[in-house]
Amino acid sequence: DGGITQSPxxxxxxxxxxxxxxxxQNLNHxxxxxxxxxxxxxxxxxxxxxxxxxxxxGDIAEGYSVSREKKESFPLTVTSAQKNPTAFYLCASKTxxxxxxxxxxxxxxxxxx
Amino acid sequence: xxxxxxxxxPFNVPEGATxxxxxxxxxxxxxxxxxxxxxxxxxxxxxxxxxxxxxEDGRFTAQLNRASQYISLLIRDSKLSxxxxxxxxxxxxxxxxxxxxxxxxTILTVHP
Numbered sequence: 001d002g003g004i005t006q007s008p009x010x011x012x013x014x015x016x017x018x019x020x021x022x023x024x025q026n027l028n029h030x031x032x033x034x035x036x037x038x039x040x041x042x043x044x045x046x047x048x049x050x051x052x053x054x055x056x057x058g059d060i061a062e063g064y065s066v067s068r069e070k071k072e073s074f075p076l077t078v079t080s081a082q083k084n085p086t087a088f089y090l091c092a093s094k095t096x097x098x099x100x101x102x103x104x105x106x107x108x109x110x111x112x113x
Numbered sequence: 114x115x116x117x118x119x120x121x122x123p124f125n126v127p128e129g130a131t132x133x134x135x136x137x138x139x140x141x142x143x144x145x146x147x148x149x150x151x152x153x154x155x156x157x158x159x160x161x162x163x164x165x166x167x168x169e170d171g172r173f174t175a176q177l178n179r180a181s182q183y184i185s186l187l188i189r190d191s192k193l194s195x196x197x198x199x200x201x202x203x204x205x206x207x208x209x210x211x212x213x214x215x216x217x218x219t220i221l222t223v224h225p
Binding site for chain 2 (some may be wrong): 041042043044045048050056058077078088090092094101102103104106107
């Protein structure tokens with residue numbers, strides 16, 4: 001089945017450690033996105049990529065890094081520089097076309113203790 | 114000013130009620146518009162796209178007003194299962210691949 005997969009679903013890390021969240025899609029979508037959602041809040045864009053080996057900062061990129069070495073994969077690293085990393089992280093992918101929808105993975109809940 | 118703004122609510126309505134949400138956007142070059150639904154602790158899922166001429170899908174009607182830069186969602190005959198957070202989404206920058214920007218979401222609770 002085609003879809004977008006995030007792993008792990010829950011992740012616990014100690015403060016000061018870097019952690020990488022996985023996002024893989026087999027939908028052959030060119031564009032991929034990372035969002036952060038805090039309780040009771042909307043989605044805020046961290047990074048997005050429209051093509052392999054290229055990506056752009058979103059609204060809250062500080063403390064995060066990404067890579068896009070393959071079309072299918074867009075991992076997000078939460079670095080120790082991110083001051084408040086505990087959140088729900090959502091990955092999405094989209095094909096071209098003005099009316100095409102973005103598909104989301106099931107999300108990763110990151111808790112930093 | 115935020116790029117995309119929604120009234121966060123919450124909206125509490127009885128079953129059978131009609132409820133409307135609005136969403137304003139700041140970038141006049143925005144090209145694509147959507148409404149997504151998000152259930153508690155789940156990922157957002159597409160409810161419907163919003164077309165220039167307006168569009169309807171069963172009990173749901175979406176409208177776009179480019180002159181005033183807002184989109185709306187109307188839900189008729191509300192069901193208990195409509196309880197969720199409704200997110201408006203705007204693709205800015207004039208390209209269909211571009212930056213997807215979400216509103217903060219409007220919480221809807223439908224009660225018996």
